[in-house]
Amino acid sequence: MPNQRLRDALLRNGLSFEHVARATTVDPKTVERWITRDRTPYPRHRHVIASMVKESETYLWPNALAKDAKKEINESEVVQVYAHRHSISADVWRHMLDGAKLNVSILVYSGMFLVDNPALIRTLRQKAEEGVKIRILLGDPASREVARRSEEEGIGKGTLAAKVRNALAFFKPLADSGHAEVRCHKTTLYNSIYRFDDEMLINTHVLGFMAGHAPVLHLRRLSGGDLFETYAESFQGVWDAAKPPKW
Structure with a gap:
């Protein structure tokens, strides 16, 4: 299932796969998979993307954080x-x-x-x-x-x-x-x-x-x-x- 929240966030901010790829130093195909296949990026990449689109990591990737970490946050x-x-x-x-x-x-x-x-x-x-x-x-x-x-x-x-x-x-x-x-x-x-x-x-x-x-x-x-x-x-x-x- 595609990550519609991430797709919509990029569109709202006028960001392409290439923009995100340059900011996270990954291949644009990797960015595409984060959206079309709902792959979860590494934490360092999530931080960068969340900052770019002005959304929280929890909103973009609800299941990304372990329960104990989420409780502490x-x-x-x-x-x-x-x-x-x-x-x-x-x-x-x-x-x-x-x-x-x-x-x-x-x-x-x-x-x-x-x-x-x-x-x-x-x-x-x-x-x-x-x-x-x-x-x-x-x-x-x-x-x-x-x-x-x-x-x-x-x-x-x-x-x-x-x-x-x-x-x-x-x-x-x-x-x-x-x-x-x-x-x-x-x-x-x-x-x-x-x-x-x-x-x-x-x-x-x-x-x-x-x-x-x-x-x-x-x-x-x-x-x-x-x-x-x-x-x-x-x-x-x-x-x-x-x-x-x-x-």
Whole structure:
């Protein structure tokens, strides 16, 4: 069976068999076999290719790493665990946002705590002008999922929907100017996701608690790791199913 992930990654980056062959110092026929026959390259070649196509080794070759090695890598992806989101300092958020060069992706229901940063819109606009892709996923305020989560937090059926509408109004200028793409989702969220390139904050959702009081995982992407990729794929799945908001 062909390695479609590797084939697609090369196509997305405009890379031919010859490009990869030169970078890995192998014959182009060898590169072709890596794709058409799903042969697994040596680790040194996997490192080079993963860097060229900006994907993880685990994504390109899911079965390449031994179980013990993968376990160690996955554990190493966890930088820190916070007992509560509100305990994360403003400096941590600022450092991660300022360091983003390619991608800022946010998946929440409302994320209204973000507006406490008066410079957020200006910073996101500047990042977008520098070439950073800004994607913001908010809950659909008319959805059953938002109403249910509002009740589960103990704040009343319509409270969270009102917060979402406020968040939509807050981010609308970014969408109108083309500096960010905003979509609304109808997903039952088990966690919120805040991604800044290869770093990510995962805010778990706990029944009966507002998100600010729930635990957060700080992850850093490692080549060969599964944990970061799991949440990255989750974000993409919600993004693909989401729709533009009804401003």
